[in-house]
Amino acid sequence: MADGERNSGEGYVLLSPTLVVMGLALAAPLLLMTLTSLKSQQGLSFGEGWTLAQYGAVLGKASYRALFIRSVVISGAVTAATVCLAYPIAYFVAFHARRKFLWLVALTVPFWTSYLLRVFAWKIILGFDGVINSGLMRLHLIGQPLGFLLYNPFAVVVTLAHAWAAFAVLPIYVSLEKIDRSLLEAASDLGDGAVRRFLRITLPLSLPGVIGAAILIFVPTTGDYVTPALVGGTQGTMIANLIEVEFNGVGNWPLGAALSLVSMAMVAVIAGLFVAGARAVARSAR
Amino acid sequence: MKNRGLLFYAFAYLAFLYLPVLVLPVFSFNNSEFIAFPLSGFTTRWYAALASDGAMQHALGNSLKVGIVTALLSTILGLSAARAVTRYRLRGAGAALGFISLPLFIPDIVLGLSLLLLLGAAGLPLSLAAVVLGHLLVCVPFALTVLIARFEGFDRNLDEASADLGEDGWMTFWRVTFPLMLPGIVASLLLTFITSFDEFLLAYFLSGTEATLPVYIWGQLRFPERLPMVLALGAIILGASVGLVILAEYVRNLGARKPMVGA
Numbered sequence: 186m187a188d189g190e191r192n193s194g195e196g197y198v199l200l201s202p203t204l205v206v207m208g209l210a211l212a213a214p215l216l217l218m219t220l221t222s223l224k225s226q227q228g229l230s231f232g233e234g235w236t237l238a239q240y241g242a243v244l245g246k247a248s249y250r251a252l253f254i255r256s257v258v259i260s261g262a263v264t265a266a267t268v269c270l271a272y273p274i275a276y277f278v279a280f281h282a283r284r285k286f287l288w289l290v291a292l293t294v295p296f297w298t299s300y301l302l303r304v305f306a307w308k309i310i311l312g313f314d315g316v317i318n319s320g321l322m323r324l325h326l327i328g329q330p331l332g333f334l335l336y337n338p339f340a341v342v343v344t345l346a347h348a349w350a351a352f353a354v355l356p357i358y359v360s361l362e363k364i365d366r367s368l369l370e371a372a373s374d375l376g377d378g379a380v381r382r383f384l385r386i387t388l389p390l391s392l393p394g395v396i397g398a399a400i401l402i403f404v405p406t407t408g409d410y411v412t413p414a415l416v417g418g419t420q421g422t423m424i425a426n427l428i429e430v431e432f433n434g435v436g437n438w439p440l441g442a443a444l445s446l447v448s449m450a451m452v453a454v455i456a457g458l459f460v461a462g463a464r465a466v467a468r469s470a471r
Numbered sequence: 472m473k474n475r476g477l478l479f480y481a482f483a484y485l486a487f488l489y490l491p492v493l494v495l496p497v498f499s500f501n502n503s504e505f506i507a508f509p510l511s512g513f514t515t516r517w518y519a520a521l522a523s524d525g526a527m528q529h530a531l532g533n534s535l536k537v538g539i540v541t542a543l544l545s546t547i548l549g550l551s552a553a554r555a556v557t558r559y560r561l562r563g564a565g566a567a568l569g570f571i572s573l574p575l576f577i578p579d580i581v582l583g584l585s586l587l588l589l590l591g592a593a594g595l596p597l598s599l600a601a602v603v604l605g606h607l608l609v610c611v612p613f614a615l616t617v618l619i620a621r622f623e624g625f626d627r628n629l630d631e632a633s634a635d636l637g638e639d640g641w642m643t644f645w646r647v648t649f650p651l652m653l654p655g656i657v658a659s660l661l662l663t664f665i666t667s668f669d670e671f672l673l674a675y676f677l678s679g680t681e682a683t684l685p686v687y688i689w690g691q692l693r694f695p696e697r698l699p700m701v702l703a704l705g706a707i708i709l710g711a712s713v714g715l716v717i718l719a720e721y722v723r724n725l726g727a728r729k730p731m732v733g734a
Contacts, residue, residue: 196559203552214585277477295492297712302705306491319507408578
């Protein structure tokens with residue numbers, strides 16, 4: 186360890202290129218975005234002086250607030266659905282599967298295809314003349330194609346729950362796999378039934394994986410652009426679509442920047458509250 | 472009984488995962504411009520159309536270039552940072568790691584647009600180089616995670632033995648550290664390459680006129696008559712990715728089976 190202390194200069198030299206690149210590509214652009222959000226758009230250029238007007242518009246306008254809320258609700262639903270669907274499979278692989286490695290590979294292979302095309306595949310499946318509708322009509326189960334499958338928040342939730350499944354399965358599997366099996370035996374020996382044992386030992390001990398998975402999914406899906414654009418329709422539009430329009434379509438960069446920063450802050454606050462809340466629940470469960 | 476229920480669930484879950492993915496190859500061989508059942512015969516014409524599509528091949532070339540450069544740069548950056556935080560006790564190492572991992576917690580659209588602002592302010596054109604910079608943001612955290620895990624797994628005494636036997640720092644790196652790190656390095660290269668190759672949103676904002684493959688695909692999705700061809704492309708990407716994953720797992724297992732040379 187003394188060796189580590191003596192040469193720590195070398196360590197900083199090794200660390201610095203990465204920090205410089207990330208500073209250049211992350212810190213500087215975010216600073217610039219903050220500055221931009223404090224401007225106002227006047228025609229093709231920015232107005233003189235600084236203003237908080239964009240933040241007033243972002244926080245004050247009901248339609249923006251509705252969009253923020255919808256984004257959070259949709260990606261909250263995505264997170265809950267993905268984690269709940271993934272937990273049993275992670276549990277199965279960790280405790281009951283005989284060929285764990287094969288199962289893990291089988292569960293991750295679908296995620297190595299193009300993200301765009303995976304999302305697009307759902308458009309083909311849920312569409313008006315898509316796989317489900319044409320299949321059901323051929324079986325004479327329905328006479329008319331079902332119109333409610335595509336272009337709504339439900340389609341966004343299904344598509345994202347599929348697209349992010351691996352990000353739930355793997356962290357939950359890792360946390361289940363880490364559980365000391367002797368704790369489970371001890372619980373059984375002391376008279377706990379299977380359900381009670383699960384609720385008192387397995388579930389609390391796997392919560393770190395569940396929380397990690399939830400954060401890994403909630404944060405990026407709140408800002409997802411592709412899925413709402415492809416399968417969301419007007420009712421499934423999310424905040425990233427609005428930000429894109431402000432930058433590329435309307436050309437109001439300060440407003441787009443303020444929307445970006447507010448949504449980032451909102452996601453961070455919700456994620457932080459969620460982690461704190463989940464930890465408190467986990468503590469009280471023990 | 473409970474096990475059987477879980478097993479059934481496991482297979483149902485696999486079906487949910489694979490069904491949408493299998494749509495791609497199935498309809499890529501379907502002899503119709505409409506993506507609907509019933510299937511109307513087998514054809515390879517969509518693959519033939521793909522083979523004569525110059526714009527697609529150009530975009531593929533761009534994606535390969537960006538992917539390879541991104542993979543090399545992010546692995547080199549990840550390697551030096553991972554060595555720094557595992558080999559030395561640095562004050563502020565935790566904060567530095569947190570900063571480097573930050574892009575994982577920021578929506579891609581914010582990363583892409585803020586880089587767009589930077590390029591505008593610096594007067595730099597949109598280009599494949601800008602895409603590489605954007606991809607470094609999302610790839611360096613992955614590379615770092617993979618490589619730190621690998622560095623933490625190996626015995627520091629080997630480095631010291633090498634130094635005691637008279638090798639200088641550079642030779643120790645090449646003759647001891649690098650060979651031991653090789654599985655981690657290969658895993659990092661593959662992971663970052665695939666991430667970059669598949670990334671759409673950053674490339675969409677930063678690529679300008681030089682489309683990468685996902686940007687090209689995005690453009691094609693608006694034309695229904697070009698869809699089967701896009702599905703054929705998706706089927707090929709699926710096949711190639713599965714091949715890469717199998718290769719990566721094979722290499723990773725090589726490393727896992729003999730983590731220490733001669734130990």
